[in-house]
Amino acid sequence: MEYRVLIVIYKARRFKFYILGLLSERVRWITNLTHSPNNVRSPVYLNGILHWMVNDKSYKHANGDNPGCSSSIMLFNTTSEEFSTIPHPGDECGLRKKHDMMELMDMEGNLSLCDSRSFRYLDIWMLEDYENWFWGKRHSIEIEPLLEFCGIQYRYGSHVNLGGFYMYNKELLLKVCDNDLILYNQQTGSIRRVGKQMRKDMRVVAVPHINTLFIDIF
Structure with missing residues (x-):
């Protein structure tokens, strides 16, 4: 019955991970790693991980270089308090890593990944075999209609910021250029806006309502 906080501290070119018990006020060291989680989005919590x-x-x-694609997804088991890594699905990134153009989400109770590295398509993968880490591509969404709906001229080879992916009533919720939220129906291909498009100097954020609390503090 303890509330635990996972803390990471960067020191001496290592990331030191600790557990803080909020009731006991005790701090326990767990491990040192050469890498840390992406702190832009909250983690996806599934199967106690x-x-x-x-x-x-x-x-x-x-470390002076980029992380390999084979260890691009971090896992933390909340029971054993052990870390591990797995590779992302799809092609490897090459010399220039693009893991910041990938986001994890919960789709139908399964770990899924949205890959926006392509200039033409947004690929959605689902982890179909958790034991053997087998990913299956579920959707490949053309990016041009999404941008045209938001009033953005499509140019092949130019990257437009897509992110903030969530599943909402079986529709894909995504953020375009930080100031526009849209819902994409993967069955019909229809697109609709959530609220109104903000000015370019403003940002919008979608926050899912969940029954488990995780807090990121920076």
Whole structure:
């Protein structure tokens, strides 16, 4: 019956992980790692495990190079308090890593990954075999209609910021250029806006309502 906080501290080119018990006020060291979770989004919590994308920038700052694609997803078992890593689905990134263009989400109670590295398609993968880490591609959504709906001229080869992916009533909720939230129906291909499009100097954020609390503090 203890509330626990996972803490990461960067020191001496290592990321030191601790557990803080809020009731006991005790701090326990867990492990040191060469990498840390991406702190832009909260983790996906499934099957007693927290899932994050690896933080490319902090890894490069600590190690001088980019993390490999084979260890691009971090896992933390909340029972055993052990970390592990798995590779992301799809093609490897090459020399220039693009893990910041991938986001994890919960889709139908399964770990899923949205990959926006392509200039033409948004690929959605689902982890179909948790034991053997087998991913299956579920959707490949053309990006051009999404941008045109938001009033953005599509240019092949130019990256437009897509992110903030969630499943909402079987529709994909995503953020375009930080100031527009849209819902995409993967069955019909229809697109509709959530609220109204903000000015370019404003940002919108979608926050899912869940019954478990995780807090990111920076």
